[in-house]
Amino acid sequence: ILNVEQSPQSLHVQEGDSTNFTCSFPSSNFYALHWYRWETAKSPEALFVMTLNGDEKKKGRISATLNTKEGYSYLYIKGSQPEDSATYLCAPASGGYQKVTFGTGTKLQVIP
Amino acid sequence: EAGVTQFPSHSVIEKGQTVTLRCDPISGHDNLYWYRRVMGKEIKFLLHFVKESKQDESGMPNNRFLAERTGGTYSTLKVQPAELEDSGVYFCASSHLGSSPLHFGNGTRLTVT
Numbered sequence: 001i002l003n004v005e006q007s008p009q010s011l012h013v014q015e016g017d018s019t020n021f022t023c024s025f026p027s028s029n030f031y032a033l034h035w036y037r038w039e040t041a042k043s044p045e046a047l048f049v050m051t052l053n054g055d056e057k058k059k060g061r062i063s064a065t066l067n068t069k070e071g072y073s074y075l076y077i078k079g080s081q082p083e084d085s086a087t088y089l090c091a092p093a094s095g096g097y098q099k100v101t102f103g104t105g106t107k108l109q110v111i112p
Numbered sequence: 113e114a115g116v117t118q119f120p121s122h123s124v125i126e127k128g129q130t131v132t133l134r135c136d137p138i139s140g141h142d143n144l145y146w147y148r149r150v151m152g153k154e155i156k157f158l159l160h161f162v163k164e165s166k167q168d169e170s171g172m173p174n175n176r177f178l179a180e181r182t183g184g185t186y187s188t189l190k191v192q193p194a195e196l197e198d199s200g201v202y203f204c205a206s207s208h209l210g211s212s213p214l215h216f217g218n219g220t221r222l223t224v225t
Contacts, residue, residue, distance in 0.1 A: 032211045043203065044155075046213030089155070091214075097160065097167040098210030100145060104154040 004103035006090055012109045013080050020076045021106040023090030027071035032093040034100060035064055035075055039086045047075075047088075080110045114138065118204050118217035126225055130192040133220045137186070137206030144187050145207075145214065146179060150200035158202075161187060194224045 005024045013019050025033065032051045036044040048057040053068040061078045077084055087105040094101075117136045125131050137144050146158040158177070159169035163184035172179070176195070181187040191198055201221050205214040 034213060036214075043216035043218055044205075044214075046215075049211055049213050051211055093210055095168070097162055098143075099157065099160050099168045100205075100214060101157045102147070102155040 004090065004092060004101060006088075006103040006106050008106060009104065010107040010109070012111055015080060015082060015110055015112050017080050017110075018076065018078045019080055019108070020074050021088055021108075023073045023075070023103055025071050025073075025090070025092040025103075026094065027068060029094040029096075030068050030071070030092060031095070031098045033066055033068075033073050034091040034093065035073070036089040036091065036102075037086050038089055038105065044089060075106075077108070080108070082110045082112050084108060085110045116204055116206050116215050116217035118202075118220050120220060121218060122221045122223075124223045124225065125194055127196055128193045130190065131194055131222060133189045133191075133202055133204075133222070135187045135189070135204030135206075135217060137204070138208075138215055141206035141208050141215070142184070143207040143210065143212075143214075144181060145205045146187070146189055147203045147205065148200045149203070149219075150197075155203065158189075191222070194222075196224050198222060199224045 035047040038044040050066040055066040064075045066073045087107045089105045091102045119134045144161040147155045157171040160167045161181045178190045201219045203219045204217045
């Protein structure tokens with residue numbers, strides 16, 4: 001993996017469904033992995049920052065896991081609600097000065 | 113604490129003119145990033161300051177873009193002369209440590225006509 005890749009690009013789920021997205025990133029020079037939630041017409045808001053292989057973080061119905069050796073992270077949303085509709089961005093920090101670069105995002109639409 | 117503030121929120125200029133965007137990070141945050149989003153696409157990295165030093169400016173598109181962070185406090189991003197393709201939303205973000213989450217400003221929407 002040379003770049004940050006997120007999949008799927010977009011998805012629609014019914015209210016109450018659980019869902020998950022994938023972020024793949026270069027595993028070399030890894031420092032940290034950020035997840036952000038970005039609502040239309042607003043600025044990205046941080047969800048998690050993870051640094052250790054095997055890390056798991058949870059915030060309400062949202063959780064994330066990290067595998068630094070193979071360079072991927074999963075974001076899970078349990079029991080999706082319409083207010084979860086947003087674009088979810090992952091952003092690895094790498095290099096000596098922890099440059100943070102963003103993936104293209106996964107756009108989630110939760111249908112009531 | 114006050115958040116990251118950006119000024120102006122919106123700027124409309126003609127091709128060939130100069131525009132300067134300003135970002136005030138959260139006090140005490142050494143890391144300051146500039147990003148831009150063009151045509152509704154992904155957020156692209158422009159550059160990264162640690163205090164007053166440019167650590168990485170590999171994302172700056174060309175020499176029409178100049179960023180400064182004098183004294184390690186606020187930062188400016190100047191575009192001179194502006195071209196049509198420079199239109200987009202320019203975001204500034206700051207953080208305390210490399211492992212800390214980024215705090216974003218509301219962005220400056222630049223329109224070059």
